[in-house]
Amino acid sequence: xxxxxxxxxxxxxxxxxxxxxxxxxxxxxxxxxxxxxxxxxxxxxxxxxxxxxxxxxxxxxxxxxxxxxxxxxxxxxxxxxxxxxxxxxxxxxxxxxxxxxxxxxxxxxxxxxxxxxxxxxxxxxxxxxxxxxxxxxxxxxxxxxxxxxxxxxxxxxxxxxxxxxxxxxxxxxxxxxxxxxxxxxxxxxxxxxxxxxxxxxxxxxxxxxxxxxxxxxxxxxxxxxxxxxxxxxxxxxxxxxxxxxxxxxxxxxxxxxxxxxxxxxxxxxxxxxxxxxxxxxxxxxxxxxxxxxxxxxxxxxxxxxxxxxxxxxxxxxxxxxxxxxxxxxxxxxxxxxxxxxxxxxxxxxxxxxxxxxxxxxxxxxxxxxxxxxxxxxxxxxxxxxxxxxxxxxxxxxxxxxxxxxxxxxxxxxxxxxxxxxxxxxxxxxxxxxxxxxxxxxxxxxxxxxx
Amino acid sequence: xxxxxxxxxxxxxxxxxxxxxxxxxxxxxxxxxxxxxxxxxxxxxxxxxxxxxxxxxxxxxxxxxxxxxxxxxxxxxxxxxxxxxxxxxxxxxxxxxxxxxxxxxxxxxxxxxxxxxxxxxxxxxxxxxxxxxxxxxxxxxxxxxxxxxxxxxxxxxxxxxxxxxxxxxxxxxxxxxxxxxxxxxxxxxxxxxxxxxxxxxxxxxxxxxxxxxxxxxxxxxxxxxxxxxxxxxxxxxxxxxxxxxxxxxxxxxxxxxxxxxxxxxxxxxxxxxxxxxxxxxxxxxxxxxxxxxxxxxxxxxxxxxxxxxxxxxxxxxxxxxxxxxxxxxxxxxxxxxxxxxxxxxxxxxxxxxxxxxxxxxxxxxxxxxxxxxxxxxxxxxxxxxxxxxxxxxxxxxxx
Numbered sequence: 023x024x025x026x027x028x029x030x031x032x033x034x035x036x037x038x039x040x041x042x043x044x045x046x047x048x049x050x051x052x053x054x055x056x057x058x059x060x061x062x063x064x065x066x067x068x069x070x071x072x073x074x075x076x077x078x079x080x081x082x083x084x085x086x087x088x089x090x091x092x093x094x095x096x097x098x099x100x101x102x103x104x105x106x107x108x109x110x111x112x113x114x115x116x117x118x119x120x121x122x123x124x125x126x127x128x129x130x131x132x133x134x135x136x137x138x139x140x141x142x143x144x145x146x147x148x149x150x151x152x153x154x155x156x157x158x159x160x161x162x163x164x165x166x167x168x169x170x171x172x173x174x175x176x177x178x179x180x181x182x183x184x185x186x187x188x189x190x191x192x193x194x195x196x197x198x199x200x201x202x203x204x205x206x207x208x209x210x211x212x213x214x215x216x217x218x219x220x221x222x223x224x225x226x227x228x229x230x231x232x233x234x235x236x237x238x239x240x241x242x243x244x245x246x247x248x249x250x251x252x253x254x255x256x257x258x259x260x261x262x263x264x265x266x267x268x269x270x271x272x273x274x275x276x277x278x279x280x281x282x283x284x285x286x287x288x289x290x291x292x293x294x295x296x297x298x299x300x301x302x303x304x305x306x307x308x309x310x311x312x313x314x315x316x317x318x319x320x321x322x323x324x325x326x327x328x329x330x331x332x333x334x335x336x337x338x339x340x341x342x343x344x345x346x347x348x349x350x351x352x353x354x355x356x357x358x359x360x361x362x363x364x365x366x367x368x369x370x371x372x373x374x375x376x377x378x379x380x381x382x383x384x385x386x387x388x389x390x391x392x393x394x395x396x397x398x399x400x401x402x403x404x405x406x407x408x409x410x411x412x413x414x415x416x417x418x419x420x421x422x423x424x425x426x427x428x429x430x431x432x433x434x435x436x437x438x439x440x441x442x443x444x445x446x447x448x449x450x451x452x453x454x455x456x457x458x459x460x461x462x463x464x465x466x467x468x469x470x471x472x
Numbered sequence: 473x474x475x476x477x478x479x480x481x482x483x484x485x486x487x488x489x490x491x492x493x494x495x496x497x498x499x500x501x502x503x504x505x506x507x508x509x510x511x512x513x514x515x516x517x518x519x520x521x522x523x524x525x526x527x528x529x530x531x532x533x534x535x536x537x538x539x540x541x542x543x544x545x546x547x548x549x550x551x552x553x554x555x556x557x558x559x560x561x562x563x564x565x566x567x568x569x570x571x572x573x574x575x576x577x578x579x580x581x582x583x584x585x586x587x588x589x590x591x592x593x594x595x596x597x598x599x600x601x602x603x604x605x606x607x608x609x610x611x612x613x614x615x616x617x618x619x620x621x622x623x624x625x626x627x628x629x630x631x632x633x634x635x636x637x638x639x640x641x642x643x644x645x646x647x648x649x650x651x652x653x654x655x656x657x658x659x660x661x662x663x664x665x666x667x668x669x670x671x672x673x674x675x676x677x678x679x680x681x682x683x684x685x686x687x688x689x690x691x692x693x694x695x696x697x698x699x700x701x702x703x704x705x706x707x708x709x710x711x712x713x714x715x716x717x718x719x720x721x722x723x724x725x726x727x728x729x730x731x732x733x734x735x736x737x738x739x740x741x742x743x744x745x746x747x748x749x750x751x752x753x754x755x756x757x758x759x760x761x762x763x764x765x766x767x768x769x770x771x772x773x774x775x776x777x778x779x780x781x782x783x784x785x786x787x788x789x790x791x792x793x794x795x796x797x798x799x800x801x802x803x804x805x806x807x808x809x810x811x812x813x814x815x816x817x818x819x820x821x822x823x824x825x826x827x828x829x830x831x832x833x834x835x836x837x838x839x840x841x842x843x844x845x846x847x848x849x850x851x852x853x854x855x856x857x858x859x860x861x862x863x864x865x866x867x868x869x870x871x
Binding site for chain 1: 473476477505506507508509510511512513514516517518519520521522523524525526527528529531532598600601602639640641642643739740741742744795796798800801802805845849852853855856857859860863
């Protein structure tokens with residue numbers, strides 16, 4: 023597969039605060055957390071209580087409806103508290119970290135000697151299974167399913183996203199072992215999508231058992247959902263699995279060393295960061311250990327993930343399980359006199375409606391101000407310009423808003439994910455909550471069909 | 473600005489629930505958000521948003537109408553002094569035009585916004601910006617001597633029946649400005665179907681040439697003339713028609729000014745170039761067909777002239793492009809625009825009752841826009857179903 027798939031629709035938002043390609047030391051986090059809310063559709067069953075001692079790999083909770091799916095501790099330490107929200111919903115399980123990590127051992131073998139079921143068993147008990155998610159719905163994959171294919175996106179095009187090549191380039195062996203493991207999981211192909219503008223790094227170039235695709239274009243070309251829609255779109259009733267390549271490295275490390283790898287690399291990015299860079303830290307680390315003394319004065323918003331799809335954290339928050347970046351941007355709680363009529367040299371817009379179009383290469387600081395009031399759908403044709411899929415986004419959104427399930431299916435609800443609509447939400451002049459609508463539609467369909 | 477902000481914060485409570493001016497809450501918030509972009513931050517989904525909002529989008533559309541408006545003000549004066557045979561300097565022309573046009577604008581905005589503010593208050597919503605554009609378009613499609621009370625009634629009809637009963641901005645089926653025009657046309661036909669209203673002052677008998685009725689070019693063509701003349705008997709040149717120094721409704725005459733507006737709309741990404749181009753394409757095609765098979769004078773009017781006289785250009789750029797009443801799929805927009813242009817000229821030339829077909833053509837296609845979209849989307853749905861069927865069949869064959 024050497025043809026380049028050109029993505030023409032989309033938008034690269036040029037923000038200030040790209041992480042410098044260096045690794046910085048961060049202190050060992052004093053607290054880590056495992057957050058059930060990171061996992062779409064999960065109802066957790068807790069197996070620990072405050073005061074319990076845990077090692078790396080100890081069971082914390084499991085999926086109530088799929089008890090074989092286990093969630094383990096990323097650190098050694100003591101369970102310090104369980105944060106709950108409304109109706110006693112578990113938000114975070116917080117662990118006070120010990121000074122040194124002790125690991126639970128899992129008996130592993132060379133993946134080529136194992137059967138599919140044995141591989142799955144190891145992934146489940148080691149707590150690594152949740153790195154495998156499925157489309158549609160973006161929930162954790164069900165071990166009993168037979169996916170038609172597995173997709174890996176080798177590059178991330180979200181604003182200020184970390185450079186995967188930079189992080190993965192020295193993990194060739196681990197990536198290969200990880201790939202060997204996941205070949206057991208499907209009878210179909212494993213697709214790896216890469217940026218066509220750059221030659222593939224060693225790790226990807228020397229990978230085997232993968233079908234490689236090249237993509238060229240703006241964000242969301244790096245979104246796995248967009249890649250799926252161009253390579254092999256999902257039909258009703260089909261299931262595909264997707265995995266972050268950095269998690270494949272984790273799987274490889276598990277099968278090589280027999281103990282889970284609890285480290286992760288996070289990019290600290292955004293205009294609110296004084297020295298944006300990459301940090302080696304622990305999965306689920308608390309945010310203070312990373313941003314201490316490195317963020318600018320003023321009211322800031324800390325986001326686990328990127329500005330389009332990430333989750334807001336407060337200062338006592340913890341990085342998300344799937345997130346490989348923290349973004350810090352200024353909060354925009356301010357009034358602006360006749361803001362909508364000013365030329366707007368410093369205002370970023372997809373439309374050439376501000377004089378900022380006179381500065382084509384510039385990078386912007388964008389705050390969290392909504393920049394207008396919520397309105398009905400008025401402008402048309404704009405969502406299509408940033409969603410490179412063969413669907414009609416406006417009509418799909420309307421079908422979801424009226425909860426017309428038949429129409430949702432006809433219009434392609436199984437092919438979409440909120441993150442693929444994030445750019446449409448960004449550019450919408452009516453300030454419509456598009457990602458929430460898509461999520462609502464997917465939740466509705468999932469409940470109907472389960 | 474801080475002082476203004478503080479003042480607003482102090483008086484705001486009076487306008488909120490429980491305050492003594494509670495019934496003006498929507499109006500207060502409309503003025504507040506006009507003065508200050510609110511301090512709301514994102515709470516769900518994307519943490520950052522584009523700087524464009526509906527206020528700015530509507531402001532840009534109004535900006536795009538300004539060239540046509542300014543020209544219309546000048547042209548009103550120019551046509552008047554030409555027809556009455558008096559000499560007048562540039563400033564006098566413009567002042568005359570301004571005095572004639574400005575009251576129409578005021579009546580349109582006051583009536584329309586009054587109804588919009590009331591509707592918003594009843595619904596408990598923020599006032600929508602849609603009327604900022606409609607309020608400018610209505611005067612531009614009115615004949616200049618229209619009685620102001622008729623403007624008020626037409627505007628009220630357009631806002632209430634044409635928009636609010638459907639749910640307000642974003643929900644209307646038809647273009648509200650055209651509903652106002654259509655209402656005027658059908659409710660008061662005797663007052664405006666005669667030709668006197670198109671040039672200011674002719675009704676009061678100030679015309680210099682006996683028997684000159686101030687007919688627009690279209691009216692002259694409809695009555696079978698082959699050359700079109702102005703108030704003192706001179707023929708109009710193609711440049712006159714393009715530049716716009718011809719009689720007509722306030723904003724429609726200057727194709728040049730309208731095209732400047734089109735450039736603004738297309739460049740900023742607010743107006744659909746597909747619709748504008750396809751309207752002109754549709755008009756061109758039917759114009760050529762009519763020229764080829766011409767059996768009367770009207771059919772012999774050259775196809776390119778149709779594009780620069782009457783309300784064709786104005787309708788193509790400012791009316792057909794209203795995103796809410798147009799087709800909402802990109803493929804649909806081509807079909808929608810083409811049919812508007814095609815049917816407009818068809819109505820003009822072949823229908824003896826209406827010299828101008830643009831208004832009716834757009835209203836007709838507004839009605840059919842959802843149907844066009846439906847078929848465009850059905851094609852996509854079928855493609856999806858076929859792809860799924862193919863999968864199932866392939867799988868079945870392999871078993």
